[in-house]
Amino acid sequence: xxxxxxxxxxxxxxxxxxxxxxxxxxxxxxxxxxxxxxxxxxxxxxxxxxxxxxxxxxxxxxxxxxxxxxxxxxxxxxxxxxxxxxxxxxxxxxxxxxxxxxxxxxxxxxxxxxxxxxxxxxxxxxxxxxxxxxxxxxxxxxxxxxxxxxxxxxxxxxxxxxxxxxxxxxxxxxxxxxxxxxxxxxxxxxxxxxxxxxxxxxxxxxxxxxxxxxxxxxxxxxxxxxxxxxxxxxxxxxxxxxxxxxxxxxxxxxxxxxxxxxxxxxxxxxxxxxxxxxxxxxxxxxxxxxxxxxxxxxxxxxxxxxxxxxxxxxxxxxxxxxxxxxxxxxxxxxxxxxxxxxxxxxxxxxxxxxxxxxxxxxxxxxxxxxxxxxxxxxxxxxxxxxxxxxxxxxxxxxxxxxxxxxxxxxxxxxxxxx
Numbered sequence: 001x002x003x004x005x006x007x008x009x010x011x012x013x014x015x016x017x018x019x020x021x022x023x024x025x026x027x028x029x030x031x032x033x034x035x036x037x038x039x040x041x042x043x044x045x046x047x048x049x050x051x052x053x054x055x056x057x058x059x060x061x062x063x064x065x066x067x068x069x070x071x072x073x074x075x076x077x078x079x080x081x082x083x084x085x086x087x088x089x090x091x092x093x094x095x096x097x098x099x100x101x102x103x104x105x106x107x108x109x110x111x112x113x114x115x116x117x118x119x120x121x122x123x124x125x126x127x128x129x130x131x132x133x134x135x136x137x138x139x140x141x142x143x144x145x146x147x148x149x150x151x152x153x154x155x156x157x158x159x160x161x162x163x164x165x166x167x168x169x170x171x172x173x174x175x176x177x178x179x180x181x182x183x184x185x186x187x188x189x190x191x192x193x194x195x196x197x198x199x200x201x202x203x204x205x206x207x208x209x210x211x212x213x214x215x216x217x218x219x220x221x222x223x224x225x226x227x228x229x230x231x232x233x234x235x236x237x238x239x240x241x242x243x244x245x246x247x248x249x250x251x252x253x254x255x256x257x258x259x260x261x262x263x264x265x266x267x268x269x270x271x272x273x274x275x276x277x278x279x280x281x282x283x284x285x286x287x288x289x290x291x292x293x294x295x296x297x298x299x300x301x302x303x304x305x306x307x308x309x310x311x312x313x314x315x316x317x318x319x320x321x322x323x324x325x326x327x328x329x330x331x332x333x334x335x336x337x338x339x340x341x342x343x344x345x346x347x348x349x350x351x352x353x354x355x356x357x358x359x360x361x362x363x364x365x366x367x368x369x370x371x372x373x374x375x376x377x378x379x380x381x382x383x384x385x386x387x388x389x390x391x392x393x394x395x396x397x398x399x400x401x402x403x404x405x406x407x408x409x410x411x412x413x414x415x416x417x418x
Contacts, residue, residue: 030044051116054113056099057100057106061103061106064080082100083096101131102126108133111147111148115155121151128154136170136174138177182209185208186211189211190206191203191204223237225237244352248377267296276362294384297362300362306322326355327367335351335374337369338373338374339374342373342374343398353377354374355374
């Protein structure tokens, strides 16, 4: 097989079909379908895409063979056929290698390719069949793969269900191979933190199926809608859930000690910042940008407070003993009384809630049962930073009053009177 690199004279078209030809082809696919028949148009276009993917896969496999047997890599300046396809065909790595695999397995899947050509199955089905064929042929006798049985299953179910069926079949025929893949997936676990300019943390990573299931199982109950006024989308709830899970692990002492000390959030603040006085500086917290006084007050509602006195040049003069704001006995009584978060409609248990001062202790509020209620981590944030208010109705019910402004929107400065 010969691989030809783009010549300078071909730069204008870069080896691509003329745009007008593609437009006429697309019009031809749906020429007999009215504009408002969207379902038929979508099925027709999807069928055409699947046929094109099949043709693309055949040529992708031929290119992979050239990389393996010829000097195509040097000619095209790419380490593998998949990388060349990814860059030059403007697609993802997974799509590129998936198409190569489909093309390489077509000789074992002739009936499946015919079924795609007639529209009986889609390219997604063919991809699953090709991955199954590749895995089984590499580790079991070739006779173990029976195309007819899997193709019949593909005709009857979605690509997702077919994938689950094929995984069960693979385990029945090659348990060692499935176990090996799962071991590799565990070794490829990764989690990356990227801090943005404003201090926000971007999280990216990859978990194996079993580890991912454990994380989702832990977050699922915490990511359910909570109480009155919860209009968060799923992604927002899941983000809050992982923060809540982390805070609970720290509060409950579930994280292993580091340097003979239980990991905890440590905030360094001035008394003026804690009181929220005008002109006071932001507080400091490890792994975070400086935090606001409202956040400091929330964390101080139910935390350990230690006095540190600084002398000239920031020399530490005295360090007081850390004292729990809400004593153990008071907290036990509060848990017994409230039993769960007191936000209207929320039932997060006491062990997942913080003791909130209705009148903050820094403003003179007492740390006793009459001035304390349990609030879960999210609703505690909503009362402090979120601008929500709590009030008692005439019949002693606790009411949650939303903020009168959008606290995510920067307000325009007050304009002078005309």
